[in-house]
Amino acid sequence: MDRCVRAGLGLAALGAALLGSVPAQAYTVYVSNEKGNSVSVIDTATMAVTATWKVGRRPRGITVSKDGKEVFVCASDDDRIDVLDTATGKVVRSLRSGPDPEQFILDRSGNPLYVANEDDSQVTIIDIEKNKVLAEVPVGVEPEGMGLSPDGKILVNTSETTNMAHFIDTKTFQVIDNVLVDARPRFAEFTADGKFLWVSAEVGGTVSVIDVAARRVVKKITFKIPSVNDEAIQPVGIRITQDGTKAFVALGPANRIAVIDAKTYDVQKYLPVGQRVWQLAFTPDQSLLFSTNGTSNDVSVVDVAAEKVVKSIPVGLLPWGVAISPN
Secondary structure: OOHHHHHHHHHHHHHHHHHHHOOOOOOEEEEEEOOOOEEEEEEOOOOEEEEEEEOOOOEEEEEEOOOOOEEEEEEHHHOEEEEEEOOOOOEEEEEOOOOOEEEEEEOOOOOOEEEEEOOOOEEEEEEOOOOEEEEEEEOOOOEEEEEEOOOOOEEEEEEOOOOEEEEEEOOOOEEEEEEEOOOOEEEEEEOOOOOEEEEEEOOOOEEEEEEOOOOEEEEEEOOOOOOOOHHHOOOOOEEEOOOOOEEEEEOEOOOEEEEEEOOOOOEEEEEEOOOOEEEEEEOOOOOEEEEEEOOOOEEEEEEOOOOEEEEEEEOOOOEEEEEEOOO
16 A cells, blocks of 8 residues: 555544544533632533632532533632622522531522531531521431432431431431441442432442442441552542443542442452642533642543543642533
């Protein structure tokens, strides 16, 4: 074959490979920087930070409105939730969150907002349109993780010191059950079918899988990484694919994301990422997974199908939470 033809074919193949690595649709990623008092904005088309928005003190939990027009950020040290206009990056209002909001989750309808208040052992439920507190639900000590069932009927809060997952009825705003898990539960994630709830235990070093109907732990997933001390393996953020086949767990100072077979609960591999990996978020098409790496001040990008880290993106100081536009 002629050398020029071979070169042309090589370039064509390279171009196809590069095009194949670009997501079919571009999304916007929002990262809360706990020490930077800011939100970093990432465009998935360029895999670069396009803007940095100032917010209140110690931003942690972050989420996006159902229509993608607003970003909600827990300004924990200001005891409020800042609401930013995604078109301008400006704080347009603040919500009455209760003291020290840490994590939250929006109702499936887009309103209300369910907020964990770490300092006063309660979950605050806020009507985001009226900026009105609808209820305050007493839970365990140091509430943090917030999960919502796919049908929106059950809210789950995890309490770090009480070591429980609290099941709350979203109609009555009453705690209907409590499930004991391992030490310092950080995150709660339902499977897409609503049958199971995964809860990470940072100090316990495990993930408890809870049968939602029976309200009991049916499996505890443990982790073992060669050359990494067990004390450094601290599960935090969890994300499970929509088809229920894979789960990804951030392992804190172990600097790894565990890839788990969500059917057998076997750990398949560990993906090296930045330092102190904390929270995770899928793009809506679930082609990419973003992780916040607190002490290396970057975000890792994982190709979900390939189970491979494909990019590291520098962001602000101590990135904590991550949320992605719905479209």
